[in-house]
Amino acid sequence: MRRSPAWIPVPPGSPFPLVNLPFGIGAAPGDEPSVYVAVGDHALGLATVAAAGLLEDLGVAPEVFQHDSLNPYLAAGRSTGARLRARLIEILTDPTLADRLADAVVPRDDLTLGVPVEVGDYVDFYSSIHHATNLGRLFRPDDDPLPANWRHLPAGYHGRSGTLVPSGTPITRPRGLRLVDGQPAFGPTEALDLELEVGFVIGAPSSVGTPVSTADASDHIAGLCLVNDWSARDVQAYEYVPLGPFVGKSFATSVSPWLVSLDALEPYRTAAPRQDPPVADHLRSTRDWAFDLRLQVLLESEAMRAAGMEPVRISCVGFADMYWTPDQQLAHATANGASVRSGDLFASGTVSGPTRGSEGSLIEATWRGECPLELPTGETRAFLADGDRVILEGWAGGDHRPLIGLGQVSGTIGGSI
Amino acid sequence: MRRSPAWIPVPPGSPFPLVNLPFGIGAAPGDEPSVYVAVGDHALGLATVAAAGLLEDLGVAPEVFQHDSLNPYLAAGRSTGARLRARLIEILTDPTLADRLADAVVPRDDLTLGVPVEVGDYVDFYSSIHHATNLGRLFRPDDDPLPANWRHLPAGYHGRSGTLVPSGTPITRPRGLRLVDGQPAFGPTEALDLELEVGFVIGAPSSVGTPVSTADASDHIAGLCLVNDWSARDVQAYEYVPLGPFVGKSFATSVSPWLVSLDALEPYRTAAPRQDPPVADHLRSTRDWAFDLRLQVLLESEAMRAAGMEPVRISCVGFADMYWTPDQQLAHATANGASVRSGDLFASGTVSGPTRGSEGSLIEATWRGECPLELPTGETRAFLADGDRVILEGWAGGDHRPLIGLGQVSGTIGGSI
Numbered sequence A, B: 001m002r003r004s005p006a007w008i009p010v011p012p013g014s015p016f017p018l019v020n021l022p023f024g025i026g027a028a029p030g031d032e033p034s035v036y037v038a039v040g041d042h043a044l045g046l047a048t049v050a051a052a053g054l055l056e057d058l059g060v061a062p063e064v065f066q067h068d069s070l071n072p073y074l075a076a077g078r079s080t081g082a083r084l085r086a087r088l089i090e091i092l093t094d095p096t097l098a099d100r101l102a103d104a105v106v107p108r109d110d111l112t113l114g115v116p117v118e119v120g121d122y123v124d125f126y127s128s129i130h131h132a133t134n135l136g137r138l139f140r141p142d143d144d145p146l147p148a149n150w151r152h153l154p155a156g157y158h159g160r161s162g163t164l165v166p167s168g169t170p171i172t173r174p175r176g177l178r179l180v181d182g183q184p185a186f187g188p189t190e191a192l193d194l195e196l197e198v199g200f201v202i203g204a205p206s207s208v209g210t211p212v213s214t215a216d217a218s219d220h221i222a223g224l225c226l227v228n229d230w231s232a233r234d235v236q237a238y239e240y241v242p243l244g245p246f247v248g249k250s251f252a253t254s255v256s257p258w259l260v261s262l263d264a265l266e267p268y269r270t271a272a273p274r275q276d277p278p279v280a281d282h283l284r285s286t287r288d289w290a291f292d293l294r295l296q297v298l299l300e301s302e303a304m305r306a307a308g309m310e311p312v313r314i315s316c317v318g319f320a321d322m323y324w325t326p327d328q329q330l331a332h333a334t335a336n337g338a339s340v341r342s343g344d345l346f347a348s349g350t351v352s353g354p355t356r357g358s359e360g361s362l363i364e365a366t367w368r369g370e371c372p373l374e375l376p377t378g379e380t381r382a383f384l385a386d387g388d389r390v391i392l393e394g395w396a397g398g399d400h401r402p403l404i405g406l407g408q409v410s411g412t413i414g415g416s417i
Helices: A046-051 A062-066 A071-075 A078-092 A129-139 A233-239 A262-268 A302-306 A326-334 B046-051 B062-066 B071-075 B078-092 B129-139 B214-219 B233-239 B262-268 B302-306 B326-334
Strands: A023-027 A034-039 A042-045 A105-107 A122-125 A156-159 A164-166 A171-173 A175-180 A183-188 A196-202 A221-228 A253-255 A293-300 A312-318 A345-347 A389-398 A401-416 B023-027 B034-039 B042-045 B105-107 B122-125 B156-159 B164-166 B171-173 B175-180 B183-188 B196-202 B221-228 B253-255 B293-300 B312-318 B345-347 B389-398 B401-416
Touching: A023 A042, A034 A046, A034 A062, A042 A046, A046 A062, A062 A071, A071 A078, A078 A262, A122 A326, A156 A326, A156 B156, A175 A233, A196 A293, A196 A326, A221 A262, A221 A326, A221 A389, A221 A401, A253 A401, A262 A389, A262 A401, A326 A345, B023 B042, B034 B046, B034 B062, B042 B046, B046 B062, B062 B071, B071 B078, B078 B262, B122 B326, B156 B326, B175 B233, B196 B293, B196 B326, B214 B221, B214 B326, B221 B262, B221 B326, B221 B389, B221 B401, B253 B401, B262 B389, B262 B401, B326 B345
Parallel strands: A122 A345, A164 A253, A171 A401, B122 B345, B164 B253, B171 B401
Antiparallel strands: A023 A034, A034 A042, A042 A105, A122 A156, A175 A183, A196 A221, A196 A345, A221 A253, A293 A312, A293 A389, A389 A401, B023 B034, B034 B042, B042 B105, B122 B156, B175 B183, B196 B221, B196 B345, B221 B253, B293 B312, B293 B389, B389 B401
8 A cells, every 4th residue: 555645754764754653752942841753854743733623532632742741641552542643644644734734843853852751660671682691691600691580581670760861861970889909999980881772661551460461461562662771880790689780770771752652563573582491371472572673882982073973883783582572571570460550661671682793782792891892083992981972773674664763862971970 | 845735635655746747648538638747646637737828938839738649748858847847836736726727637547548659769778787697598598698798888779669559558469480399380479578667758859960978868868657568589589680679579568658757756866886897988977877766567367357366566676776777878879870859768678686576577587487477376477378467667765755656557468369
């Protein structure tokens, strides 16, 4: 089926064609934050579209589009989201509406974009077998790299929701206790790292005492975004036994601005790797929950910026071979009766592949600094230096399928506190 | 100084005399939740007191008392709280106001009490040396019971804020993966436990990138409450390496309804035990941050209830010898630049003493079931059984100091999901 083009132009290769329509929270100059949908290099303000009476009969009150988070919209659930998506495609392909909605369209670059959801609880998993194996080798060289439980449950922990920050927020180098010459000493981390992750966000909430089965996961997962779980490896290594990561991670986690719906990602579902040994019944997927996404990490040093150089790609990895998938992660997190709320964020854990160049963190890519990265300026990196800018990107499609993207999440290391 | 008695009667031994004045969120029958202060067996509705024009010129808008959490009030900061507290003591000792405020007074038992704050982030520490030593012996019998980092930092992790529940909420026995005959198997926990803890709540928020020093902790800590961090020990034991506790804890955490201010607790400050080796500079306390509280755990089985028996005390422990104190916990959690928000909850970790009968959890009291507790009915308990009701209590004072209390937090095990 050939679809008429949108009246908002979509440049070739844009991550945000008409079949994507990711939702975000933006503030145009002088305006309060509200709900936008990205189309090409522009964004459509849904508060204005709703005020024009074009979003009626969808089961969602117009006020939700004036909100400073997607939570009220997400709480309306998946089918409302699908209806709204269909309506927006109608609107954007009806050229007679272009003039009427001219005020609703803003260049994306003019928007100040926030974290799209107000996150009640943020959970971070550890679901790439390549990453878990690499970290096991680095942190516990004398043990099996994979903990005994790793293939039986999607290991995860709660992160700090209060320090989730929007893309572009400067990341201050944290201080903490780490071993220096074998003794604990307090100071700025010397091992500041990134973690390339994909997060999923909860739409319809669940109730306490009612687990979300893998079969029902689609009713509660609204969409995907990119997450950079900044990590101070030396602080983390010193603190993590026995309660897991805490201040080595809690200083900042960056979240991409555009939430890409499961509906948009439907064509890119694919089978996850076979799990061996078989997992417990309640963790068994009932359909394909891997997503055929490509992810990459770009790095730009201060010297590169000064020389007018483009950011350099330091990693490229597929998301489809994650060992544990979102349905399993959600089923695990709720099997004990815990509830989820609209806007809760669950991140995949670092996405790493099996080969050189597909590592989702510097500690893996440089093997804790043993093999530093070389930048085009001749600089080397074991970990992040002040002034470094990190950009994560993700996209799906190509070949015979439309190209859609998760966009970017970026952050620049902004000195020590 | 002799203070005139309050016109709301305070029965002898009440945890809530005029010098306590803890704040909570209650709903009288047919009313929306709003802010109350507890006095004896009654509570004073501050929305009504504010509507009578008696809470003006305090730097706090009357609307904050109509809110369903203490967060807006707490955000106003410590000095506002102190002024409000002084005003309330004036009001409650002015007998001419008794008639005018008659509508503001309700029997405490008539109120439906909530978790007093909306918790953005919930952090749980591990700050009792006796508890950490006991758990180390139980979980890691072949290692030093205290992890190498334990005396150098107040170990903590983030818990799930979305499953914090008010006192009285039934606790459903969670299911999870745990080892059965050495193999992971999914089912209801067979090791459901309580954890006796004291939490502190954030008043004035802090900013990203600005650590809260131990000296400034008083500006950000509003008060204390009781916390029962329910734990599924078998699930926890199987999952906790390497990311710490997750679904073994996240099903429910009970919080007491009345937040006791630091001002009320001022007379009960005392010196914490000496820390050896000395801690890093940023963790050094600048004043006494231990609190001379007694805590106890009461248990009542279904059979005891049926027989009309009173709950039996299974543990009694002092809070004053916690190794790490709230100022140090807050300094540690923010030294990396992480911010705190009004309403954030930081729990002490299980409070256990050095002697038999002072354990803050059943796994310690029964040594993982090796020495079961005996109840007055002749029943025994290794861990909690369905129908068991657990009550935590805490209080300060006695002798020449006034008796004030944290009140209670309770929960009954309500069957499996």
